[in-house]
Amino acid sequence: MIEYRNLKVALLGGGSVGAQVADLLLTHGDELASRAGAGLELIGVAVRNADAVRTPEIPQHLITTDAEALIHGADIVVELMGGLEPARTLILQAINSGADVITANKALLATHGTELFDAAEQVGAQLYYEAAVAGAIPIIRPLRDSLAGDRVTRILGIVNGTTNYILDRMDTTGDSLEEALAVATELGYAEADPTADIGGYDAAQKAAILASLAFHTTVPLDAVYREGITEVTLEQVAAARKAGYVVKLLAICERIEIEGKPGEYGVSARVHPALVPLGHPLAAVHGGNNAVFVQAEAAGDLMFYGAGAGGIQTASAVLGDLVSAARRHVIGGPGVAESTHANLPMLPISSVITRFQITLSVIDEPGVLAEVATLFAAHGVSVEAVSQSVAVGTDDTDATATLVIVTHQATEASLSATVEALEQTAVVASVVSVLRVEGL
Amino acid sequence: MIEYRNLKVALLGGGSVGAQVADLLLTHGDELASRAGAGLELIGVAVRNADAVRTPEIPQHLITTDAEALIHGADIVVELMGGLEPARTLILQAINSGADVITANKALLATHGTELFDAAEQVGAQLYYEAAVAGAIPIIRPLRDSLAGDRVTRILGIVNGTTNYILDRMDTTGDSLEEALAVATELGYAEADPTADIGGYDAAQKAAILASLAFHTTVPLDAVYREGITEVTLEQVAAARKAGYVVKLLAICERIEIEGKPGEYGVSARVHPALVPLGHPLAAVHGGNNAVFVQAEAAGDLMFYGAGAGGIQTASAVLGDLVSAARRHVIGGPGVAESTHANLPMLPISSVITRFQITLSVIDEPGVLAEVATLFAAHGVSVEAVSQSVAVGTDDTDATATLVIVTHQATEASLSATVEALEQTAVVASVVSVLRVEGL
Numbered sequence: 001m002i003e004y005r006n007l008k009v010a011l012l013g014g015g016s017v018g019a020q021v022a023d024l025l026l027t028h029g030d031e032l033a034s035r036a037g038a039g040l041e042l043i044g045v046a047v048r049n050a051d052a053v054r055t056p057e058i059p060q061h062l063i064t065t066d067a068e069a070l071i072h073g074a075d076i077v078v079e080l081m082g083g084l085e086p087a088r089t090l091i092l093q094a095i096n097s098g099a100d101v102i103t104a105n106k107a108l109l110a111t112h113g114t115e116l117f118d119a120a121e122q123v124g125a126q127l128y129y130e131a132a133v134a135g136a137i138p139i140i141r142p143l144r145d146s147l148a149g150d151r152v153t154r155i156l157g158i159v160n161g162t163t164n165y166i167l168d169r170m171d172t173t174g175d176s177l178e179e180a181l182a183v184a185t186e187l188g189y190a191e192a193d194p195t196a197d198i199g200g201y202d203a204a205q206k207a208a209i210l211a212s213l214a215f216h217t218t219v220p221l222d223a224v225y226r227e228g229i230t231e232v233t234l235e236q237v238a239a240a241r242k243a244g245y246v247v248k249l250l251a252i253c254e255r256i257e258i259e260g261k262p263g264e265y266g267v268s269a270r271v272h273p274a275l276v277p278l279g280h281p282l283a284a285v286h287g288g289n290n291a292v293f294v295q296a297e298a299a300g301d302l303m304f305y306g307a308g309a310g311g312i313q314t315a316s317a318v319l320g321d322l323v324s325a326a327r328r329h330v331i332g333g334p335g336v337a338e339s340t341h342a343n344l345p346m347l348p349i350s351s352v353i354t355r356f357q358i359t360l361s362v363i364d365e366p367g368v369l370a371e372v373a374t375l376f377a378a379h380g381v382s383v384e385a386v387s388q389s390v391a392v393g394t395d396d397t398d399a400t401a402t403l404v405i406v407t408h409q410a411t412e413a414s415l416s417a418t419v420e421a422l423e424q425t426a427v428v429a430s431v432v433s434v435l436r437v438e439g440l
Numbered sequence: 441m442i443e444y445r446n447l448k449v450a451l452l453g454g455g456s457v458g459a460q461v462a463d464l465l466l467t468h469g470d471e472l473a474s475r476a477g478a479g480l481e482l483i484g485v486a487v488r489n490a491d492a493v494r495t496p497e498i499p500q501h502l503i504t505t506d507a508e509a510l511i512h513g514a515d516i517v518v519e520l521m522g523g524l525e526p527a528r529t530l531i532l533q534a535i536n537s538g539a540d541v542i543t544a545n546k547a548l549l550a551t552h553g554t555e556l557f558d559a560a561e562q563v564g565a566q567l568y569y570e571a572a573v574a575g576a577i578p579i580i581r582p583l584r585d586s587l588a589g590d591r592v593t594r595i596l597g598i599v600n601g602t603t604n605y606i607l608d609r610m611d612t613t614g615d616s617l618e619e620a621l622a623v624a625t626e627l628g629y630a631e632a633d634p635t636a637d638i639g640g641y642d643a644a645q646k647a648a649i650l651a652s653l654a655f656h657t658t659v660p661l662d663a664v665y666r667e668g669i670t671e672v673t674l675e676q677v678a679a680a681r682k683a684g685y686v687v688k689l690l691a692i693c694e695r696i697e698i699e700g701k702p703g704e705y706g707v708s709a710r711v712h713p714a715l716v717p718l719g720h721p722l723a724a725v726h727g728g729n730n731a732v733f734v735q736a737e738a739a740g741d742l743m744f745y746g747a748g749a750g751g752i753q754t755a756s757a758v759l760g761d762l763v764s765a766a767r768r769h770v771i772g773g774p775g776v777a778e779s780t781h782a783n784l785p786m787l788p789i790s791s792v793i794t795r796f797q798i799t800l801s802v803i804d805e806p807g808v809l810a811e812v813a814t815l816f817a818a819h820g821v822s823v824e825a826v827s828q829s830v831a832v833g834t835d836d837t838d839a840t841a842t843l844v845i846v847t848h849q850a851t852e853a854s855l856s857a858t859v860e861a862l863e864q865t866a867v868v869a870s871v872v873s874v875l876r877v878e879g880l
Contacts, residue, residue: 028591031591031782035588036588138581142581142582145578146760148760148764149472149759149761150576150759298756299753301746301747303746304743305742307740312738316739320585321589324588
């Protein structure tokens with residue numbers, strides 16, 4: 001029997017992830033010790049309600065409501081409370097007491113990440129957060145370490161399981177958004193108040209974290225452009241499939257050359273529904289699963305796929321960080337700071353260049369297509385494909401047709417101008433929808 | 441301008457990967473330094489032929505044919521020569537001189553890995569090898585760090601791009617194995633002598649590396665069961681698709697409970713063609729791409745996808761390791777040894793439990809299906825599905841039918857006994873093929 005030095009681990013939060021982490025620490029202790037080169041002794045679990053029923057159960061003698069006292073004397077603090085406060089204050093206390101910190105708190109990192117990383121750097125502590133994005137899928141470590149010698153150019157992420165479940169269900173069963181959301185709530189995929197998920201807020205937090213890391217740049221949450229899925233209709237989803245696409249809520253992080261400044265780059269981060277071609281690996285991500293598609297200059301296309309957040313899956317990521325933190329303690333020396341050495345400027349959504357699918361309801365008469373095409377050309381937007389569906393109308397004079405136009409790459413700004421002009425054109429009855437196309 | 445300490449990097453090998461690594465080190469130096477916290481100074485590239493033309497070009501003053509002299513005084517040695525010797529001797533010299541070593545040499549790791557890891561542990565050096573498996577796809581670091589707190593139960597890997605290209609082409613174009621191989625050779629996917637790829641030897645080396653790492657166990661190369669794709673026919677591929685499968689060459693690493701010893705586990709590693717259900721994420725891995733599907737107790741199913749080996753992609757993985765090694769130098773302290781603390785026993789292929797698809801040519805007469813089914817049952821192999829194709833024959837008396845049987849999970853041993861018995865049964869004209877089914 002090898003004797004290991006014991007590291008004291010304090011857990012803040014006894015919810016579904018916390019209870020799983022506690023259980024794995026208690027039941028797999030020997031195995032974890034042999035991997036970490038140090039024992040991981042759970043010294044306590046700080047909770048709000050000491051009497052709550054937890055699954056798996058946490059031994060009562062480990063439960064405490066005094067988080068501050070628990071942190072005092074811990075080598076590693078694991079924060080799984082969620083929310084901004086008191087999580088922020090407690091993490092700063094832990095860092096200042098010399099502990100390494102592991103957190104799954106995406107809201108906190110997206111909001112106060114810079115403050116926390118700076119605090120950690122000052123005392124040589126390390127902040128781990130693999131569990132904050134895409135549950136058990138290793139994405140932070142690959143971006144931080146494996147791709148550290150490469151240049152990431154773009155990330156397309158399905159990082160919210162709830163919205164992926166809803167969109168996938170609309171696509172496969174023909175449910176409306178409301179019906180699919182009801183099922184997601186019933187199955188526990190969606191919370192009672194689904195705003196954070198379907199509004200794209202959760203995905204925007206993850207986009208801020210991924211963009212910061214991938215581009216070595218501070219990306220504030222409010223610089224992330226955000227649209228949720230609330231406006232996505234069953235008709236759009238059905239029309240997309242017919243045209244060879246699926247609708248996904250994507251978190252997109254890009255390094256973009258700044259207009260008029262060759263060789264100078266900025267960062268864009270955005271969350272919105274997008275059409276993804278059926279042959280793209282992201283199109284095959286079904287149900288509540290997550291996937292992060294990464295493009296890098298040398299590595300080419302990579303994808304990381306797996307279950308999204310879930311108590312036990314997130315616990316796996318937390319334990320991976322715990323073993324890493326323990327190994328670092330065994331080695332000694334300060335942590336490696338999160339680097340924002342590039343500090344590229346944040347670009348507005350209008351700088352983004354992508355493709356668009358525009359669906360128009362038009363008067364069904366000769367010359368309309370030519371008029372519409374001329375208008376696109378006048379705004380510098382090049383059309384890749386047009387399809388026209390069967391005309392419908394009560395009589396010949398007000399017959400309308402549906403035009404579906406897919407553009408080549410265009411800026412958001414020129415597309416917006418095109419749409420504005422379309423809306424003022426007599427032959428266009430209405431602009432039915434504008435969707436971005438990603439992954440082509 | 442921040443001043444960094446310089447780390448001296450020696451490169452062994454100036455082939456397609458080596459030339460890319462040298463080029464990236466020379467052109468991205470400042471960026472790499474800011475990420476690593478230390479300058480990475482390329483002090484030389486050891487090659488066999490100093491006059492060879494390289495793409496990208498390596499400055500002539502860096503070229504040397506004296507690898508031993510180059511290693512002397514290097515902080516980090518990058519071995520990209522391939523082959524067992526002199527790579528093994530040079531890596532041992534580098535380790536013993538106190539350098540960290542980065543290698544992409546799968547053959548060497550699969551054959552002499554234990555010796556190299558032991559040598560590194562003794563002096564506190566680190567051996568990095570992300571580039572040895574699946575090119576730029578981060579798989580070593582996720583297994584080693586991200587999943588360090590979890591228990592991996594199974595790995596299914598498409599880890600050889602050549603064979604995936606060939607099988608994918610047979611499936612999508614109807615080319616024969618020979619035709620597909622000819623195209624692969626023409627396009628540079630296959631080498632002049634394709635034995636290492638199509639014989640499954642390359643995949644077996646990667647299976648040994650992955651199984652060692654995932655199960656914390658020494659997995660010798662000769663304990664990996666190996667079948668290549670040379671016996672795969674176009675008929676099998678076409679029949680598989682009809683039945684809802686694609687044929688893939690898989691590297692499969694499993695932790696298996698030892699028969700008769702509840703709670704005791706062994707390790708199996710094997711490489712062979714297998715049927716993969718069309719809905720499985722691995723079925724969508726086309727062309728020369730690689731993907732590694734990992735199942736872990738807590739994390740559930742994960743998949744890592746990307747381009748297989750290629751000069752620039754592999755260089756990305758090498759540079760990621762270089763930055764990690766440099767960060768470790770900045771922090772100081774010994775490396776973390778590769779742990780084989782579990783050291784589970786290796787199990788023979790006969791212990792493996794999987795599903796099988798057996799294709800039989802049978803006499804077309806009443807009672808045949810019952811006789812065949814009875815024979816499966818007698819050997820403890822449970823049948824999940826049977827399909828019978830249209831009978832063909834020159835006249836009524838020697839009419840034959842094709843039976844395709846998919847079994848529930850069965851051991852290789854019981855399946856072998858079943859096949860042997862089938863071959864001696866009068867109603868069975870021949871056992872046309874036996875394929876394992878994975879990923880169900």
